[in-house]
Amino acid sequence: MNTIQISCSKKLKHETKEVHTDAERSIIETLSKINSIEDYIKFLKLFYGFFNPLDILARRYIDENVLKDISIRGNTKCIMNDIETSAGDKIILLAPSIPHVTNVLQAFGVMYVIEGSTLGGQIITKMLRHKDIKIANNGLTFFEGYKENTPMMWENFTACLDDNFQTDEQINQIVLSAKETFIKMKEWIISNHL
Numbered sequence: 001m002n003t004i005q006i007s008c009s010k011k012l013k014h015e016t017k018e019v020h021t022d023a024e025r026s027i028i029e030t031l032s033k034i035n036s037i038e039d040y041i042k043f044l045k046l047f048y049g050f051f052n053p054l055d056i057l058a059r060r061y062i063d064e065n066v067l068k069d070i071s072i073r074g075n076t077k078c079i080m081n082d083i084e085t086s087a088g089d090k091i092i093l094l095a096p097s098i099p100h101v102t103n104v105l106q107a108f109g110v111m112y113v114i115e116g117s118t119l120g121g122q123i124i125t126k127m128l129r130h131k132d133i134k135i136a137n138n139g140l141t142f143f144e145g146y147k148e149n150t151p152m153m154w155e156n157f158t159a160c161l162d163d164n165f166q167t168d169e170q171i172n173q174i175v176l177s178a179k180e181t182f183i184k185m186k187e188w189i190i191s192n193h194l
Contacts, residue, residue, distance in 0.1 A: 045093070
């Protein structure tokens, strides 16, 4: 009897649902407390302090041979642009506890969360635009993700996962890394509420 193999991206979505929802809830709670440009800058610094070190680590293991468009990904560099555009200083506390990344599978687990944030960023952008704070037009580049190309970029990323990682062992390692990333992100946000 043949068993149907669940794709890497589908298993990731299913297996990380609970921790993803928990992390998302912490982000929304923090977002709801933003009432000034200073609060927004603190919010950006939270994301930079967690995502930037992870992005750097992931890129040690992921290159164009595995993810063809890696050079145009990693919008975490946009966070610093948004901080500067919003007249924030560059004093940023980095998360003391981030996921371990020692191979390409763990790197893709981390990248799943980073790239997934471009989808959530679309919602965050709308929420921020409804707040009565003056954010410069080019001060939301991180949360805007890839703008109108965000869905396509996400599809390309999940296709890369599904094409390159098909064994249970590979998929399980990626899932564990993504779960750890969501858990540590929630811990970081909770410990640094606005």
